[in-house]
Amino acid sequence: MSVAVIGAGLAGAAAALTLREAGLEVVQLSAGPGATALVSGTLDVAGASPGIATLPWRDPLRGHALLPRERFALHRRGAATHPYAQLFGGADEAERSEREIEAELLRLAAWLAPEGLALAGSLAANRLLPSVPGTLRVADYALGPVAGADVLQAAELGVVDLPALEGWDARALARTLAHELEALGLRQLPLSVVRPALPEALLCERSPARLAAALDGAAAQAALAAAVRGLGAEGRVLLFPPVLGIAASAPLLAALEAASGSRVGEALAFPPHALNGFRLQRALDAALCRAGVSCIRGRVRSVLASNPERLTLVFAEGSRQRIEADAVVLATGRFVGGGLEAGPDAVHEPLLSLPLYDGDGRRIDGIPAHRSARKGYGNEQPLFSAGLRTDRRLRPLAAHGRPRHARLFAAGDLLGGFDPGRERTGLGVALLSGIHAGRAAFETLRAPQQSFASAAGGMP
């Protein structure tokens, strides 16, 4: 039994690893790195839930004050088409689904750990993490390098000044951060700008990527640890730009915390220097390799679904290169990932021409993208919630309302009904729907009496 997973982001990786751990042969196909490689480092599972009237997401103070648990519960009840409502929508499932989410985040942490990338957080508390420009982002889970910079747990914040570094301005960051804290009604943190006494080669590096690569080396790590020795204080958090090593960030973070006596964290960063997204993508790729998933690089052009038992993946138009699979998980993402295409004429799903729906529930495949756009800055754009509709086993629905194919599943951003940019929860949906789609595919392929739990050795 073999399953093909299309897509290299978190949703595809979660589906592939879930299926592989259950003992199936898995082939993962990707045209390039997943859009996961562009994320800032937070993994806000509960999300800020726009579109749910009861959740005051426009009011940052009240939105931030809600615990992830409460935000998640509002999510589940609020919007019927949201993937969470599909995954956890059953009555009186709230507590069970919370335990399930925490267990699945532990599985992600276990996949990332061998690459030295930690995952921190819980559904019991929020973190408030500063970004490179100085804005604050709420998150329940976050990757290790950024998790330490939580301003809710800091008595004092020292922003590390590296004057030559492109895109990093410690003073501007501190100023913006002070305004943000004031706007949120939070108590002012004492903010200071600290300059480590680094060797010239590190201090004068202009490119954040090159500085991060240099800090993978032992000598540079030792120099940085020596330079932060006097900068720590009780309760102070040292906020670094995202340069603390590309591959070896965990030992460097530990060394810096030991040397300074403070907690150390990186600011959240966005493209063109989304270092934590890069680390996450690399760790996922390594986890797939270790698990024995065969990863093939190439753009799948179409999926043939006429045989009820098998699906065929076709690479180029008219090419003879094909892959047969007993089941397929689509985790191709949206417009950035390539799962949805907005050509000059129409929005469409390129692999199977599946029907697409926008955030208002209108069918939008076959009509030009600009017709779905709403005028006005700041208006909610239904096109940003565009995607497939699925049944509760995450099988995409065809126009007639029944699953397109019994062995075709979908996960991640390709699922419609939520706007990852507004909710800031794309990775939460990606992880949870990826694992869910993997399980659903496994249970479809196996005989009904063999449940996922017995095959995967007591997994929940």
Add this chain to the structure above:
Amino acid sequence: MRGYRGFLREFLRTGSLRALSLQLRTGIAHVGRQLLARKRSDPVQQFMAYYGPDGVERSEPSLRALALQASACLVCGLCSIECARVGGTPPIDPREAVVAASRLEVDWRRLGLAPEGAACGACAACSQVCPAGIPIERVQARLASLAASDATTARIG
């Protein structure tokens, strides 16, 4: 006439005749050339008859294709991080190279690239992580060869 008033304002403010020369070229020289030039059936030849005297040149199709590929850049920066990770030593940062290449014309002084700048090792690690599938090492090689042939600005495609 509105444009000519703009020229007057610029002339009074800066003392530069650049705006006037542009006005004369677009308003008189181009119109005159379009009226006088022989009509041709090939639209490309027709275009060159109008604008060739201004220094517009035809580009090589392969280089135009490279610039078109480069214009798919998302500016995600993954190439720069991967390049640094594998220890590459490119003359220009790969992201900056792609962004420059998509512009069709490059000013070397702004890129900070010496004309004798060597090409990178062409390990193609950057292209492997590019979500837009741009052959970044070919862009680098092209920029390096242009830099060697022209000291200030050069056409990409």
